[in-house]
Amino acid sequence: MLTDPIQEFPDNVYPIIFSAKRLNPDNFWQSHQKFGSMSLPNQLKNQHLLWRAGFGPAVEQLPDLSQFTPQQFYNALVKASSKKPDYINVADNYLQGLMMGIDQVGRVQKKDLTPDEKKEIQRKSREGVRNLNLYWLHEMVNSSAQLREKMAFFWHGHFACRNLNVFYQQGLLNVIRQNALGNFGTLLKEVSKTAAMLNFLNNQQNRKGHPNENFAREVMELFTLGRGNYTEQDVKEAARAFTGWSANARGEFIFRQNQHDTDSKTVLGKTGNLDGDDVLDILLDQKQTAHFITKKIYVFFVNEQPDVQRIDWLTERFHKSDYDISKLMADIFTSDWFYDEKNVGSKIKSPIELIAGIQRMLPMKLENEESLIVLQRILGQMLFYPPNVAGWPGGKTWIDSSSLMMRMRIPQLINDEDELNVRPKDDDDQMMGRENTTPSAAPPKKVVFRGSKPINASVDWNQYTNYFDKTQREKLVNSIAGILLQTKTGVDGSVITSYADQSNREEFIKTATIQIMSTPEYQLC
Amino acid sequence: MLIKRKEFIQVGSLATASLMLPKFLKAFEGRPMVPAGNKVVVIVQLSGGNDGLNTIIPVRNDLYYKARPRLGIESTKALSITDEAGLHPSLTGFKELYDDGSLGIINSVGYPNPDRSHFRSMDIWQTASQSNEYLSSGWVGRYLDAQCKGCDKPTQAIEIDDVLSLSMKGEHMKGIAVKDPRRLYGTANEKFFRDVMKNHGGDTGEETVDYLYKTMSETLSSADYIFRQSKLHPTNAEYPKTELGNSLKTIASLIFSDINTKVYYVSLGSFDTHINQEFQQARLFTQLNDAVKAFTADMKTNGRFEDVLLFTFSEFGRRVSQNASGGTDHGTANNMFLVSGGLKQKGLINEMPDLNDLNEGDLKHKVDFKNVYATILKKWLSADDQQILHGKYEMMNFI
Numbered sequence: 001m002l003t004d005p006i007q008e009f010p011d012n013v014y015p016i017i018f019s020a021k022r023l024n025p026d027n028f029w030q031s032h033q034k035f036g037s038m039s040l041p042n043q044l045k046n047q048h049l050l051w052r053a054g055f056g057p058a059v060e061q062l063p064d065l066s067q068f069t070p071q072q073f074y075n076a077l078v079k080a081s082s083k084k085p086d087y088i089n090v091a092d093n094y095l096q097g098l099m100m101g102i103d104q105v106g107r108v109q110k111k112d113l114t115p116d117e118k119k120e121i122q123r124k125s126r127e128g129v130r131n132l133n134l135y136w137l138h139e140m141v142n143s144s145a146q147l148r149e150k151m152a153f154f155w156h157g158h159f160a161c162r163n164l165n166v167f168y169q170q171g172l173l174n175v176i177r178q179n180a181l182g183n184f185g186t187l188l189k190e191v192s193k194t195a196a197m198l199n200f201l202n203n204q205q206n207r208k209g210h211p212n213e214n215f216a217r218e219v220m221e222l223f224t225l226g227r228g229n230y231t232e233q234d235v236k237e238a239a240r241a242f243t244g245w246s247a248n249a250r251g252e253f254i255f256r257q258n259q260h261d262t263d264s265k266t267v268l269g270k271t272g273n274l275d276g277d278d279v280l281d282i283l284l285d286q287k288q289t290a291h292f293i294t295k296k297i298y299v300f301f302v303n304e305q306p307d308v309q310r311i312d313w314l315t316e317r318f319h320k321s322d323y324d325i326s327k328l329m330a331d332i333f334t335s336d337w338f339y340d341e342k343n344v345g346s347k348i349k350s351p352i353e354l355i356a357g358i359q360r361m362l363p364m365k366l367e368n369e370e371s372l373i374v375l376q377r378i379l380g381q382m383l384f385y386p387p388n389v390a391g392w393p394g395g396k397t398w399i400d401s402s403s404l405m406m407r408m409r410i411p412q413l414i415n416d417e418d419e420l421n422v423r424p425k426d427d428d429d430q431m432m433g434r435e436n437t438t439p440s441a442a443p444p445k446k447v448v449f450r451g452s453k454p455i456n457a458s459v460d461w462n463q464y465t466n467y468f469d470k471t472q473r474e475k476l477v478n479s480i481a482g483i484l485l486q487t488k489t490g491v492d493g494s495v496i497t498s499y500a501d502q503s504n505r506e507e508f509i510k511t512a513t514i515q516i517m518s519t520p521e522y523q524l525c
Numbered sequence: 526m527l528i529k530r531k532e533f534i535q536v537g538s539l540a541t542a543s544l545m546l547p548k549f550l551k552a553f554e555g556r557p558m559v560p561a562g563n564k565v566v567v568i569v570q571l572s573g574g575n576d577g578l579n580t581i582i583p584v585r586n587d588l589y590y591k592a593r594p595r596l597g598i599e600s601t602k603a604l605s606i607t608d609e610a611g612l613h614p615s616l617t618g619f620k621e622l623y624d625d626g627s628l629g630i631i632n633s634v635g636y637p638n639p640d641r642s643h644f645r646s647m648d649i650w651q652t653a654s655q656s657n658e659y660l661s662s663g664w665v666g667r668y669l670d671a672q673c674k675g676c677d678k679p680t681q682a683i684e685i686d687d688v689l690s691l692s693m694k695g696e697h698m699k700g701i702a703v704k705d706p707r708r709l710y711g712t713a714n715e716k717f718f719r720d721v722m723k724n725h726g727g728d729t730g731e732e733t734v735d736y737l738y739k740t741m742s743e744t745l746s747s748a749d750y751i752f753r754q755s756k757l758h759p760t761n762a763e764y765p766k767t768e769l770g771n772s773l774k775t776i777a778s779l780i781f782s783d784i785n786t787k788v789y790y791v792s793l794g795s796f797d798t799h800i801n802q803e804f805q806q807a808r809l810f811t812q813l814n815d816a817v818k819a820f821t822a823d824m825k826t827n828g829r830f831e832d833v834l835l836f837t838f839s840e841f842g843r844r845v846s847q848n849a850s851g852g853t854d855h856g857t858a859n860n861m862f863l864v865s866g867g868l869k870q871k872g873l874i875n876e877m878p879d880l881n882d883l884n885e886g887d888l889k890h891k892v893d894f895k896n897v898y899a900t901i902l903k904k905w906l907s908a909d910d911q912q913i914l915h916g917k918y919e920m921m922n923f924i
Contacts, residue, residue: 396733401679401740403688423688426794428797488731491724520741524734
């Protein structure tokens with residue numbers, strides 16, 4: 001039996017970046033409304049920073065939000081993310097043993113596995129990817145290395161990859177988390193050498209005399225230059241340079257010399273007996289690569305509407321720094337313009353940001369963890385299952401009638417024992433036909449999917465409600481909205497009040513919080 | 526302290542959202558049905574990669590039986606339609622449609638450089654992209670973009686599901702997903718949503734806020750609209766009690782109403798028959814057959830069959846040769862069914878696939894699916910096919 005990695009964590013281990021100084025919060029909502037052309041209050045700026053450079057403010061951080069400047073907060077975020085992350089290994093012993101065995105006795109033996117063994121490996125591997133998903137989501141909620149996990153989340157969408165082999169996925173995630181704040185060139189090279197990516201983009205089939213251009217094309221189109229900045233001929237030549245790049249069953253990079261095309265190639269004007277690393281270096285030399293990455297980072301972290309001047313300025317510095325990701329992020333998060341009114345509250349949270357953000361503010365234990373997977377699927381962002389190699393398009397594409405209504409129901413679902421009576425679409429890549437294994441003459445049974453149960457969340461409200469201890473009753477709604485919402489215009493306090501439970505103060509805080517989280521405004525950060 | 530959280534107020538329900546319903550129904554009582562002529566499309570997505578060769582069976586082709594010693598369907602069992610082709614034995618209703626001239630079959634539909642991964646190939650079909658191009662909008666969605674500028678409700682394209690497919694998402698407009706008009710979003714929070722919306726003071730100048738409120742407002746008004754329309758002339762025909770049966774019944778009721786919907790979308794699956802194909806495909810085809818049979822009979826009875834074009838598609842067909850586990854693996858080109866009382870070409874519209882001319886064991890495509898889309902967009906929906914499909918595709922003649 002596979003142990004659930006999530007349950008190995010002690011309850012509610014939360015980072016406190018600063019020593020907690022409990023202070024009575026301001027009536028933030030009013031100052032929020034008043035800020036006008038003046039610089040925004042620190043609390044709002046810090047919340048902005050925590051939503052963009054992490055997965056939102058955690059309940060432990062509430063007292064600190066108005067006590068420190070964004071610069072101090074950012075420094076703390078950097079410090080908390082400086083440690084090299086541990087390799088996440090969710091594969092169980094059976095699978096590990098099997099993979100080691102395959103590796104030792106050679107690849108031929110893999111074919112000798114019985115159909116049942118193969119099926120069992122596939123099942124365990126799929127289960128492993130699911131556990132990896134939950135484990136990483138748990139890190140996003142609970143880790144103090146918020147900046148690292150957020151950057152890794154960005155790279156997870158940039159280097160989008162579907163692969164049902166849990167070892168391959170673990171390897172890729174490890175590369176991404178380790179290099180998330182490091183050097184982009186190193187990250188690019190290491191990702192390009194993961195079994196997950198080589199396999200996903202068919203480079204195992206890219207051989208001398210029989211090129212498969214998929215890998216070379218996507219490296220240029222999606223990982224470095226962007227469409228329109230290279231020719232078809234560049235793709236063809238680069239593909240030849242990547243011949244022989246492969247991986248073994250354990251997921252380690254292997255260069256198969258005998259499959260490598262050693263003839264001369266010309267990529268973006270550079271000629272020679274190029275290999276894969278040479279091509280990646282040529283791509284990194286191009287300032288367009290710095291521009292492509294910087295623009296994507298700007299759109300992801302700052303504003304969906306690209307600002308050409310800012311992006312050019314950042315690009316210049318990113319390229320000069322030889323692709324130092326930490327410096328680029330510092331340039332962004334410590335600039336004044338990052339905290340401009342137009343950038344605050346303008347971004348639609350991705351489903352993962354929404355789900356993680358709620359859990360950071362309301363620490364909870366979930367009896368039915370499968371619901372976290374189901375929610376990801378319904379809302380259109382399941383970790384490790386990007387829609388294609390281009391990743392999640394983001395922005396307004398997150399929102400349609402069904403997904404918006406579902407998003408606004410989540411707080412209520414956490415809150416009561418309603419069934420999650422919405423069924424995600426089947427994913428045949430995940431199912432691999434397994435639904436169909438037992439023929440029977442009986443009429444098809446109603447499919448009960450595993451998430452179709454109450455979420456059964458137990459929220460630990462103590463710290464949250466304590467935070468409002470000294471807030472006057474009539475200021476509560478504004479104060480709660482102030483920590484939950486980033487938009488300039490708020491929701492109508494009277495509506496929230498009228499739907500909140502007025503029977504006592506604690507219930508009022510809880511229900512008002514749930515209601516505010518159920519608004520369109522809460523979808524933004 | 527952990528608090529078990531159940532103690533919350535239940536606010537409203539969709540039942541109460543329809544409090545105004547009786548009055549509304551009255552207003553429409555006895556109103557005539559929409560006159561004939563309003564063309565609609567019903568898209569049936571066969572998810573998972575349906576095995577086309579066991580759908581339209583090449584009963585005279587030795588290569589077929591050689592490649593499928595176990596899975597090949599004998600010509601005596603297939604429902605014969607021409608000398609060389611027979612339908613899967615479960616598709617009795619389709620055979621009747623064939624006999625009566627309302628079934629068209631396009632063979633060898635696909636696209637250049639086929640992708641054998643489900644999600645990628647489905648992406649290509651749903652976005653109508655080239656195989657090396659990644660679009661984040663779907664073709665029906667882009668039809669909405671072109672057709673529906675300034676529409677106040679996204680009900681021109683409705684998917685009968687909980688979750689909206691990429692097909693239905695345009696760059697500006699998106700269709701709406703509805704599983705059951707009576708239980709639109711299953712939300713106990715609907716009254717709260719309406720109050721939040723009522724108290725929201727119009728445009729805020731914050732673009733994304735306005736976008737979310739607009740979507741919310743369209744959703745809530747569409748929910749009412751669809752529910753009311755579904756009650757105008759609900760069909761009283763018998764439909765099979767399957768999910769697809771229910772979905773087509775809902776679609777029929779909406780077609781009989783005066784809703785502005787032009788495209789309906791529904792999925793059936795999974796056709797990913799790597800193992801036990803015989804059982805699995807027959808089970809799904811029985812569902813498909815019974816539901817489509819009831820639906821077409823209903824359309825005929827109500828004089829709307831000429832206005833309805835139903836078609837099926839799947840993200841790919843399957844390999845010509847069977848595999849070792851009683852199934853077939855992912856393939857490429859595939860066939861599509863066209864069902865309508867208004868077809869100009871009937872039966873086999875093009876020749877059966879050439880099993881002599883394979884590409885590494887897979888069928889070669891002869892018709893790009895985008896030609897089918899273009900034809901439907903232009904000839905059936907009178908839309909700008911070139912703008913929607915980002916290019917010019919030759920028209921076909923089936924409508």
